[in-house]
Amino acid sequence: MIDVAAVSVTYGHGASLVRAARNVSFHIQAGDALGLVGESGSGKSTVMRAIAGLIPHAEGRIAIAGRVMPNKRPRESRRVTQMVFQDPYGSLHPSQTVDQTLAAPIAIHNLDNAEARIMTALTEVGLGREHRFRYPHQLSGGQRQRVAIARALILEPKVLLLDEPTSALDVSVQAEILNLLTRLRRDLGLTMLMVSHDLAVIAHICDRIGVMSRGELLEMTTATDLAEGRVNHPYSRQLLRANRGFDPSGVDVDVTA
Amino acid sequence: MTEAPLLSVRNLRVVYPGDDGDFRAVRNVSFTLGRERLGIVGESGSGKSTTGRAIMGLIASPGRVEADHLQLGDTDLSTITEAGFRKLRGKRIAMVLQDPKFSLDPVMSVGKQIAETHRYHFRSSRKAARQAALEMLAAVHIRDPERVYDQYPHQVSGGMGQRIMIAMMLIAGPDILIADEPTSALDVSVQQQVLTIMDEMVKSRGMGLILISHNLHLVSSFCDRVLVMYAGQIVEVCDAGKLHEAQHPYTRGLLAALPELGHRRAELPQLQRDPAWLIDLPAAVGTAA
């Protein structure tokens, strides 16, 4: 469903050129979920944004559902891929109601049955009629993230991109959103690409996991291998240890400016 | 506990008056802190950060702090004025916040800020303060303190910034350090370094540490004892290593809701909030350690 071949993303020109992603390649089958883990600046979000078409890629090829994606995306192709952002406070327009937020994509693509589509999307994410005409500031963090998911689903995409969708949420709300994503993937047959720094969250949703650092995809592993510590790269091992909580053994504390 | 506690809190309350009645952000909170690492966990709105800020005397008007007993060593904090608090902060009790970028003055070199803190509390000479600041930077494992001394906050990384904050907070030799989500803004590998340094400093100086965090794994692996807060109250106190044996349904629910590596469940059990958890608890729960 998603085919990423030798993709590089660069910012700036000349001496200030930054290579945010280097020669990244992977493939996701239809209905599969792939996760990318890494720290901030590892390039995981950059790769996702390039796939979404939010930023141009300098080299390589991105194909979604068999179609090669140019940097300037045709409007129709937008319906295939949708994205859920990290910050449920920043991803909703502060002066628009849930209803307005959900009606916008319908108007853009001239779809029929707006009323039914909005209600279906709300029901799918576990929100009711009473949430439809609320403003974002009248919703909790978890409810906002549900609205963001509903907005992504309303165009009936085949691919859902998830950029740290639970990292701004409390543990109990995170569980609700993760359950929702699992159910949606199963019921709607969605293909998912998820980015997170939390190994446990990634391994809960995704079957295959790519470890990224400094713009490069270091290794591709599976949730099972990761859980059993079967990873090759030292960096992956470091991530794995840090995920288990505080462990001072083997931490090199000295630092130079 | 044979030694007198560094901090003892009995029935701490923080109230914010509002149009629709008083909002009790913190209520019935009692605990003591010795030379140990005490964790406070809870979700957003549980009152964990407010508790820390109340102890530091940082609750802004119209919020009110009340307590039956709020004792820092031999000082009674419940009667102290703002001027009195200013003398205590840094010298007796210090706080490290989530993002050093907001805690450091952007137009003063970081070394100078640490030295100024030293001068304020000890009325020391410029030279002595600079020397003390350099030693402090070295103590938080910065290999080239001279160079970092002259850098400005925007020139240092998040991890380095947090080391600088720790150096600045500890230079006046406080007994207690309150760390509110000190590593939440950092990458995991840097988190480990900052926590290791904090642990080392607190142990070598015989301080008490309060670590406020939403991260259950982190608190249970780092601390000695954990307070679990919900809706402004301490609902449970347990040994950090035995957090997985917690009794309260809220704590158990939180632990169960965490996704786990190597234990993939089709569905995560969702926390069912019981209205009974909101009922006021007897104020003594936190003292039984």
Place this chain on the structure above:
Amino acid sequence: MSTPLRVGAPTGWRGWLLDPAPASRNQARLGRWYRAWLAFHRNGLAMTGLVIVAALVLAAIFAPLLADRELAFHQVLEDRLQDFSWLHPFGTDELGRDIYARVVFGSRITLTIVGLVSIIVLPVGLGIGLPAGYFGGWIDSVLMRITDIFLAFPRLVLALAFAAALGPGIENAVIAISLTAWPPYARLARAETMTRRHAEFIEAAQLQGASSFRILLTQIVPLCLPSVIIRLTLDMAGIILTAAGLGFLGLGAQPPLPEWGAMVSTGRAVLLDQWWVATIPGTAIFIVSLGFNLLGDGLRDLSEARSG
């Protein structure tokens, strides 16, 4: 919301407006306006400003009911420069016209200027500032250099030059004022757009395939509009004064139109002996300017309280 009970929740139509779960688009919108009104209502100075501006609008609409049109325009030379009386509450001017009636009818001219300037300045300012902030790059450079050129001229001098070139008259005065007034709005709109163009909700709209025009119109304009309107309200005092200044210099509204600035100008000659001829219209200018300032301040407080 997990709060178990809300005590003393409003009922009736207030309850309907403040309902946290509105049942329709209109209820949500009205509720939002009502909440804003409740906050605005508590601000005494802002309410004073609103009352003054409302009084201006009402005076303009109902001018023929409040004063006799005949008295405002008809010259009665034997009644010139009279003191306050029952017939002429604010006296008469040098041509024997009733000053009260002229001030009342003058409100129509003031309101026309205010309205026309707003209609020109808002679209021009937004039309230049929004694309400049959103697209950046060379579009931004070109649009902002044009803005800089207009900003570089002293405002009153440019307005004077335009008024002189186009010929005196109220329409030309409005055009002259508008031409010099829009650049700060373009800059404000650009700055507001730049802080928001990378917001996640803008990216979400891009991902849905919204065109740049649609994003500007539906996502960015609603966010920029409050601060632009507040700025315009605060500037309104200056605009009224500039219009009065042009009238004073003879480049604004022409006699016999009862424009307040022109009235002050003609009263200047007799200021020492018949002080009311210049002072009454001057007071009207002062009060209306103050009203717009207070209203603008109140609106700014409101928008800051909402975003804070």
